[in-house]
Amino acid sequence: MIKLECEIKDPCGVHARPAGYLRDLAKKFDCQILLRKIDSDNYCDASNVLSVMASGFKCGDNVSVEVISKPDKPVDERIFIPELKNIFGEKKE
Amino acid sequence: MHVLKGIGVSEGIAFGKLRAYKKDFFSMHSMKVFVEDTDLELNKFKKAKELALNQLDVLYNNALNDIGEDYAMIFNVHKMMLEDIEYLNSIVNVIKDENVNAEYAIWFTSRNFEKKFENMDSEYMQQRASDVRDISKRLINCMNNQVDSNVLSDKKEIIIGCDDLTPSELLELNKDCITGFITILGSKNSHTSILAKSMNFPAVISLGDQLKPEFEDCDVIIDSFAGAVYVSPDRATIRRLRRKKEMCNKQQELLSRFKGKDDVTLDGQSIELCANVSNIIDIKAVKECDASGIGLFRSEFIYMERQSYPSEEEQFKIYKTVAEKMSPKPVTIRTLDIGADKQAKYFDIPREPNPSMGFRGIRICLDRPNIFKTQLKAILRASAYGNIRILIPMISNLDEILQTKALLEECKNELRKDGFKYDDNIQLGIMIETPAAVMISDILAKEVDFFSIGTNDLVQYSLAVDRQNDKINFMFNPQHMAILRMIRLVCDNAHKEGITVGICGEIASDDKMTEIFLSLGVDELSMSSPFVLGIRRKVRSINVSAIRDEILSKL
Numbered sequence: 001m002i003k004l005e006c007e008i009k010d011p012c013g014v015h016a017r018p019a020g021y022l023r024d025l026a027k028k029f030d031c032q033i034l035l036r037k038i039d040s041d042n043y044c045d046a047s048n049v050l051s052v053m054a055s056g057f058k059c060g061d062n063v064s065v066e067v068i069s070k071p072d073k074p075v076d077e078r079i080f081i082p083e084l085k086n087i088f089g090e091k092k093e
Numbered sequence: 094m095h096v097l098k099g100i101g102v103s104e105g106i107a108f109g110k111l112r113a114y115k116k117d118f119f120s121m122h123s124m125k126v127f128v129e130d131t132d133l134e135l136n137k138f139k140k141a142k143e144l145a146l147n148q149l150d151v152l153y154n155n156a157l158n159d160i161g162e163d164y165a166m167i168f169n170v171h172k173m174m175l176e177d178i179e180y181l182n183s184i185v186n187v188i189k190d191e192n193v194n195a196e197y198a199i200w201f202t203s204r205n206f207e208k209k210f211e212n213m214d215s216e217y218m219q220q221r222a223s224d225v226r227d228i229s230k231r232l233i234n235c236m237n238n239q240v241d242s243n244v245l246s247d248k249k250e251i252i253i254g255c256d257d258l259t260p261s262e263l264l265e266l267n268k269d270c271i272t273g274f275i276t277i278l279g280s281k282n283s284h285t286s287i288l289a290k291s292m293n294f295p296a297v298i299s300l301g302d303q304l305k306p307e308f309e310d311c312d313v314i315i316d317s318f319a320g321a322v323y324v325s326p327d328r329a330t331i332r333r334l335r336r337k338k339e340m341c342n343k344q345q346e347l348l349s350r351f352k353g354k355d356d357v358t359l360d361g362q363s364i365e366l367c368a369n370v371s372n373i374i375d376i377k378a379v380k381e382c383d384a385s386g387i388g389l390f391r392s393e394f395i396y397m398e399r400q401s402y403p404s405e406e407e408q409f410k411i412y413k414t415v416a417e418k419m420s421p422k423p424v425t426i427r428t429l430d431i432g433a434d435k436q437a438k439y440f441d442i443p444r445e446p447n448p449s450m451g452f453r454g455i456r457i458c459l460d461r462p463n464i465f466k467t468q469l470k471a472i473l474r475a476s477a478y479g480n481i482r483i484l485i486p487m488i489s490n491l492d493e494i495l496q497t498k499a500l501l502e503e504c505k506n507e508l509r510k511d512g513f514k515y516d517d518n519i520q521l522g523i524m525i526e527t528p529a530a531v532m533i534s535d536i537l538a539k540e541v542d543f544f545s546i547g548t549n550d551l552v553q554y555s556l557a558v559d560r561q562n563d564k565i566n567f568m569f570n571p572q573h574m575a576i577l578r579m580i581r582l583v584c585d586n587a588h589k590e591g592i593t594v595g596i597c598g599e600i601a602s603d604d605k606m607t608e609i610f611l612s613l614g615v616d617e618l619s620m621s622s623p624f625v626l627g628i629r630r631k632v633r634s635i636n637v638s639a640i641r642d643e644i645l646s647k648l
Contacts (some may be wrong), residue, residue: 012215012217013215013217013218015217015218015221016167016170016221016224017166017170019170019173020169020170020173023173045178047178048177048178048179048180049170049173049174049176049177050174050177050179050180050206050225051177051178051179051180053210053218053221054206054209054210056209056213056218058214058215
């Protein structure tokens with residue numbers, strides 16, 4: 001399991017488009033992505049676009065991300081993490 | 094027979110039986126009905142979900158072709174929402190746990206999610222409540238269509254009547270049997286109207302209380318040229334409008350013969366016939382009418398109907414899409430011309446006693462260089478993907494051009510530093526729409542690559558006739574000798590410096606003026622797409638050398 005913290009940098013927060021990209025990311029890596037605000041216990045699953053949007057992640061929020069991959073399909077962090085950060089509005093350098 | 098008067102959008106005539114478009118399924122289904130067989134409800138829901146997903150696929154692909162990816166994306170998002178496990182589980186659980194009908198379960202679940210969004214601080218997220226509502230409505234409609242679709246298909250020609258229609262509802266209407274629509278509300282510039290126009294779908298809107306429930310199932314004829322609706326028309330009217338429809342079809346056919354032809358006169362003088370665009374949706378019509386390019390891309394729409402300034406990235410995507418779709422034909426982007434009759438709240442422009450002579454167009458842009466530079470950079474970046482020209486509105490002195498050029502250089506330098514590509518030779522032109530610009534056009538011509546005469550404002554400023562004052566509307570005359578002489582002066586001064594002159598006001602589409610424009614040597618006419626082929630036909634029938642001297646001697 002990968003565990004990391006990210007800051008939302010997209011001025012609109014995690015709105016429809018990023019929520020869609022998150023779902024696509026989970027599909028692409030065939031993994032489960034769980035998100036929660038640092039100060040909350042409510043997890044939401046990135047495969048549920050509506051739930052992610054309804055969680056109301058705003059710009060500036062710190063989000064805890066847990067990535068659960070299948071035993072035979074480990075997620076390559078070097079590719080996964082930059083893509084994830086990109087979705088949260090961090091520009092690729 | 095009843096004759097209803099409204100606003101015609103698009104050009105066409107349609108016959109059919111009037112049917113009310115039932116939109117308010119939704120509140121109807123807030124009714125809880127207890128059922129014995131929940132499996133039946135679950136099954137109904139499952140089928141509706143599959144149907145809805147298919148519909149969204151079709152909508153996405155249609156929208157992708159018609160209006161581009163940025164607008165089409167919404168249907169993809171709707172699709173993903175419809176696959177949300179929590180949303181789906183909630184519906185299933187409500188049906189199972191409460192032994193209720195699927196419609197109620199959807200309504201209940203939808204309300205729960207809507208509330209979550211409505212309670213968020215960001216206005217953007219609050220609006221997502223309407224997306225949830227939209228997908229839930231779709232589900233309920235899908236269930237009902239399973240029953241209703243037979244009823245609809247037994248009638249060949251149907252005209253839809255309703256309060257108002259959203260763009261997605263319009264896109265979804267079954268065009269095989271629905272020939273047109275009429276609405277109680279609506280405005281000419283709404284997305285729905287623009288879409289109807291670009292689809293050539295006959296419609297009359299803004300009928301108010303003239304449209305009565307008892308007209309349901311009556312024969313109606315829509316004449317969207319005249320903005321008229323005939324309910325239970327008499328024989329003479331039917332005959333008259335059948336003839337009008339035939340004429341209109343013939344005209345269309347005739348015009349399609351001029352597609353792919355050059356815009357050149359009998360004696361070989363050529364002129365570019367371009368199209369005006371005020372929305373991304375218009376691009377389709379521009380392609381269809383075979384215009385030589387976009388002569389006027391009114392960038393204001395990107396700034397209107399929103400709460401904050403559009404970002405560089407957002408603008409870049411729009412300009413890039415247009416440039417790519419039109420390439421290699423030119424796209425002339427007029428920079429922000431807000432103010433006067435076009436206002437957006439967040440610009441926070443105080444009320445002015447005389448806004449058309451006030452803080453508007455280039456005056457705002459030079460006063461707020463950051464906003465202007467954001468737009469210039471977005472345009473420059475897009476110029477790497479097609480043939481883009483920049484057009485500056487409301488110029489009344491030389492200094493405004495020099496300042497704009499300095500800003501443009503700044504933008505280029507910054508982009509270069511940041512490693513962005515752009516067309517370094519991008520053409521810069523100005524609108525000639527103040528009498529001052531006409532009188533110093535010899536000086537201005539040395540500084541820019543092209544002129545575009547905006548006759549609407551030029552007429553208003555030159556003749557001192559307010560465009561929006563009904564009382565003196567009859568005095569608003571673009572064919573006034575004063576205006577024609579100004580056009581002549583501008584053409585002469587431009588051609589002396591070897592730059593081109595276009596006309597982009599409404600007068601460009603007036604076929605009574607084509608001879609005069611050709612005689613004056615106007616290089617480009619830019620008009621609404623539907624007029625392009627008609628003017629092409631006119632151009633191809635004129636022998637300029639035979640009439641030029643006589644026309645010029647009268648000016």
